Amino acid sequence: MSFSNTQQEPILVLDTQRCKRNINRMAERALKAGCIFRPHFKTHQSNTIGRWFRDAGVTGITVSSVSMAKYFIEGGWNDITIAFPFFPQQLKGLKEIEKAASLRLFVNSVEDLKLLNQQLSNPFKFFIEIDPGAGRSGVSYENTELISQLIDTSLNQSKSRFHGFYIHDGRTYSARSVEQIQQKINPTIDILVELKNSFPMANISMGDTPSASTSNRLDELDEMTPGNFVFYDFMQVQIGSCSLDDVALYAVLPIAQKIPTPGRTIVHGGAVHLSKEFLQDNDQNNFGQIVHYSANNDISETDLSISAISQEHGTIRGIPDDDSYVWVCPIHSCLTANLYDQYSTKDGKSIEKRILS
Amino acid sequence: MSFSNTQQEPILVLDTQRCKRNINRMAERALKAGCIFRPHFKTHQSNTIGRWFRDAGVTGITVSSVSMAKYFIEGGWNDITIAFPFFPQQLKGLKEIEKAASLRLFVNSVEDLKLLNQQLSNPFKFFIEIDPGAGRSGVSYENTELISQLIDTSLNQSKSRFHGFYIHDGRTYSARSVEQIQQKINPTIDILVELKNSFPMANISMGDTPSASTSNRLDELDEMTPGNFVFYDFMQVQIGSCSLDDVALYAVLPIAQKIPTPGRTIVHGGAVHLSKEFLQDNDQNNFGQIVHYSANNDISETDLSISAISQEHGTIRGIPDDDSYVWVCPIHSCLTANLYDQYSTKDGKSIEKRILS
Known part of the structure; x- marks a missing residue:
């Protein structure tokens, strides 16, 4: 997509x-x-x-x-x-x-x-x-x-x-x-x-x-x-409540900078876009799992994740294939959804939601 | 107050x-x-x-x-x-x-x-x-x-x-x-x-x-x-950037339930009101520091803090003196401020802000 x-x-x-x-x-x-x-x-x-x-x-x-x-x-x-x-x-x-x-x-x-x-x-x-x-x-x-x-x-x-x-x-x-x-x-x-x-x-x-x-x-x-x-989310996938194929909500983040050495990517997407919820895999923090979303709507996990975030910046250890955007499966969709004033659909429409809790 | x-x-x-x-x-x-x-x-x-x-x-x-x-x-x-x-x-x-x-x-x-x-x-x-x-x-x-x-x-x-x-x-x-x-x-x-x-x-x-x-x-x-x-915040107090007397932003949270045994208080204020930013003191997570805000505007630290949060609930280990509200010094004011659509002043006025990032 x-x-x-x-x-x-x-x-x-x-x-x-x-x-x-x-x-x-x-x-x-x-x-x-x-x-x-x-x-x-x-x-x-x-x-x-x-x-x-x-x-x-x-x-x-x-x-x-x-x-x-x-x-x-x-x-x-x-x-x-x-x-x-x-x-x-x-x-x-x-x-x-x-x-x-x-x-x-x-x-x-x-x-x-x-x-x-x-x-x-x-x-x-x-x-x-x-x-x-x-x-x-x-x-x-x-x-x-x-x-x-x-x-x-x-x-x-x-x-x-x-x-x-x-x-x-x-x-x-x-x-x-x-x-x-x-x-x-x-x-x-x-x-x-x-x-x-x-x-x-x-x-x-x-x-x-x-x-x-x-x-x-x-x-x-x-x-x-x-x-x-x-919506489910990546935490629910880890818990065993669902598979990645069930997750219905994704943050799509613009890629801001690729740094080939030592291999790091900065996305426009931080704590105010994802929340600070994280999972720990092998002592590494995961603030959002990068996925591949295919043209026929198949979702697959990549080996990349958001490993650090500040207010507006997300840092990926590694370089994604895409040049413009990454699709991120949120760690906790309740908190991520709360940070936006609408949902976008894949065909470019908006779905209204209540703003802020 | x-x-x-x-x-x-x-x-x-x-x-x-x-x-x-x-x-x-x-x-x-x-x-x-x-x-x-x-x-x-x-x-x-x-x-x-x-x-x-x-x-x-x-x-x-x-x-x-x-x-x-x-x-x-x-x-x-x-x-x-x-x-x-x-x-x-x-x-x-x-x-x-x-x-x-x-x-x-x-x-x-x-x-x-x-x-x-x-x-x-x-x-x-x-x-x-x-x-x-x-x-x-x-x-x-x-x-x-x-x-x-x-x-x-x-x-x-x-x-x-x-x-x-x-x-x-x-x-x-x-x-x-x-x-x-x-x-x-x-x-x-x-x-x-x-x-x-x-x-x-x-x-x-x-x-x-x-x-x-x-x-x-x-x-x-x-x-x-x-x-x-x-605004500063409780993290900046810990870092040494400022004193508590400099912090200008507080979340005021309704007390929802006091549980005398084993001594726990539930406030209406969770990750969507404070953010999930936390500090660690002696292996205990601190999602927000309870303060006392006196009638003549003096601020002092209490020994209570928000030790656990879910989406809408905050849990304090202990029982605050006040019956109705707690004043919480946020851990990271940038993230906390982002979760509200306005600021309130102590004399009950509203200050407009941009909604969501």
């Missing part, structure tokens, strides 16, 4: 065919498992891409902030999970959207639950986010006292309905094979299943892309909310 | 007084050293902040792309250095701006120099960017053959005027004291001075904030182009 010789800035190219294939494949996995699919939209943040999910039968979505919920409400969504711990400063924003959409919130304290019941006008559902030991947000799975308190409190309140338990277990990101993903996620699925045994009215929901892409235990869940799979 | 209890998203607070003090102090350093001050505007990317530089006597600026040059031309600047290796895809954009501003370009090959002379209509100046051994862009300081070729070629061309040598030596970022900054930058200043001895018509110019803030050899240079100093 070649781009215009006047493209002077990095662009983000979305392979719409691969993206739709990813959406349809995940929707089918959920359907087969009997699991409700509420995809996380924080990765793409685009109402155009959102419509492709609707075409695949999706009616409820997941977001990570009230303002992201507003953007997707404007795109016609009215069943929205805000997968981030509720905090009181959100109340003003929640009051603005509660009439436009049925909300599922994450509530992790009795105080917050009472506050929401006092302040909101409409009924809302809530998840108790469970920390399976990963050490991020939520209530420890061992804290059954607080879990019972939250559910019991809700019974005496007028607006809140307990919906279930949610886990995003980011520890699967350190897996490097499908087998390792299973080893890491199975104890977490066990936690969800045990919680459901103790609280049978609960729906259990899980979020991470590695598990959603590979687990054979999705049928034990009620809902799944992966997000990254819409 | 406290913010509205309806601020539900991370905001970026600019301390305008400290920012103007940084601008004036660096302008004075340059004046005292007899050095022309052409500050890099990639850090702030704001025409409002640009005017504060004009108030300090600045007439020429430095940017990193043609589109950033366009933004500042709209703000009234007409003397612009594009501090990034020229590549042919920039020609269309350069033709659009060459009549509006006097340009200084970075040209590192004879072929590019001839192409620019053929294609541009107006005279332009060019720097030869020198790689002092840091391994990023530019011509190796040892490649005197190519340097002579570029200067000689220019003599026979109608538009280009050789302006001088430019070095941005990022290796000062690994210093952790003023003394270490000097040890790292002095051999680089020696290279510039030797080049000037060999090519006496050359202006010599240097870019990095640690050297610009602390070197006592600025009088040996003709120009200086630092950028980060306008």
